[in-house]
Amino acid sequence: MIDHDALVAEIVELSTIPVIGPSDITIADYEREAHCGRHTAMGRLRKLVDEGVLDTAIKFDPHSRRQIRVWFKV
Numbered sequence: 001m002i003d004h005d006a007l008v009a010e011i012v013e014l015s016t017i018p019v020i021g022p023s024d025i026t027i028a029d030y031e032r033e034a035h036c037g038r039h040t041a042m043g044r045l046r047k048l049v050d051e052g053v054l055d056t057a058i059k060f061d062p063h064s065r066r067q068i069r070v071w072f073k074v
Helices: 004-014 027-034 038-050
Strands: 054-061 066-073
Touching: 027 038, 038 054, 038 066
Parallel strands: none
Antiparallel strands: 054 066
C-alpha cells in the first residue's frame, strides 16, 4: 500500500515550487468570499496585482496533490 502522506512530503521536499501557505488565496477562495464568478474574481485579482497589492505564483497544494495558482500580499 502506498503511503500518500510520505509521497506528498517527498514531492514537496524535491520540488522547487513552494507549498501553499495559510495566507495564500486561491481563485476558489476569492470567489467564495466575494460571492462572484471566476471571470470577475480573476479580473479583480489581476487589478490588485497591477496595483502592487498582491503578487501571484504557482505553488504546490499538498491536499489536492497538484500545483495551483495562488495570490498573496506583497
